[in-house]
Amino acid sequence: MVLIMQSTLIKTESTQTEVQPLHPLIVSTAYFFGLALLLAFSALVIHLEVTQINGSIGEDSLVECLQEGYLLITAGLFAAVAIKRSELRGFAFLVSAFFFIILIRELDSLFDQIHHGFWKYPAWLLATIAIGYAHSHKETSIDPLTNYISHKSYSLMLAGIATLFIFARIYGMSDLWQGVMQESYIRSVKNLAEEGMELLAYSLIMFAAGWYCLPELLKKGK
Template sequence: MPHRSKNTAAIFNAFAHFLFLAVLVSLPVLVIRLDIDTLKTGASEGTLVEYMEQFLICLTILCYAYIAKHNPSFRRFGVLVMGFFLCMLIRELDMFFDELVFHGFWVYPASIVAASAIIYSLTDRAETANQFAAFVNHRNFALLCMGLVMLLVFSRLFGMGSLWREVLDEGYVRAAKNIAEEGTELMAYVTIFYASLRYAFAMKPVKDKAAHKANSNVFCKH
């Protein structure tokens, strides 16, 4: 009976996980529909899609902040990862900085964040390298990498104007191209956040030396 109960719980958890993922991947479509049908803005600057992307980056940063706080053995590389995503957030806020200061100002705060994160991580190069290796060996890295590739490569190729002009021919409208590109980007951010959330759940708050030692090896598990 205990064995059967354990199997039932495992099946239930898998089904619940499937439903959670179904809701998660439906989010980009829902947001785009709200942009089109409710906000009447399409998928361009200053839209709900863009705000959701920024929100997901913030959540991603919080995931690594949580890990860095509760796992000192990952702190240096954790700060480096946080700096990377914070630079992405600053880049997404370029229009805000353009209006507040001047065009292209986002480069300056992004450079400061990047330099600070790199300098801190280099205070102990060997430890940072060890943390980097453990990070990429973790089972969730493939999912995180897929999200980054979707964001930095696939969304750019899929959103090329020349591709959509060829597909739509005389019926080409820029809104269709924008929706395809922004929707793909949003799905990539969802994937990145989900992978980062899994990293965060893999960690447990360190309360003693034994727990600290156990957590320092958690990223090497497959």
């Protein structure tokens, strides 16, 4: 009887060992489909904007609003981590401020109603506060930042930021599109290409933020 029980236990442990490698595969597949759905939604919004709403992408377009929405969610996720997880507060506050500053820059036309270039003042104020706080709370800034760099979502976040600040800027330069279209140059086409790349970047950034922040928010805070 004992031998039978031992044999059963060995088989059970063997089965669990064989099944365990499927877990990362399932998780990575779920992440893939989640990202795919997000990118599909972003692309469909661009399609809807051009074919059903405005026929082009301007300052007040649905695409611009979606970009700002993605930024707000990203900054809000890190802000929530800063509030709930005291041991990550300095790092999370700094990252949240970074994305809020980008959001402020995206809303420059709104701040221009106060004064042209007014967005720089709240942006500099927020940056000063965030850097000052992170510097004075190094114990919750440096180590969490180091740990974040080793997190799986960090590479996707880097890809999104690089796409936003480098690729989208170069890809959206007027010289490129004037060279392609020659005398038939249409600025709305150039805007579509640039804003589309920016929306792609914001989609990657928001997904990476959710990948990191949501599990942290589900943990018990200290």
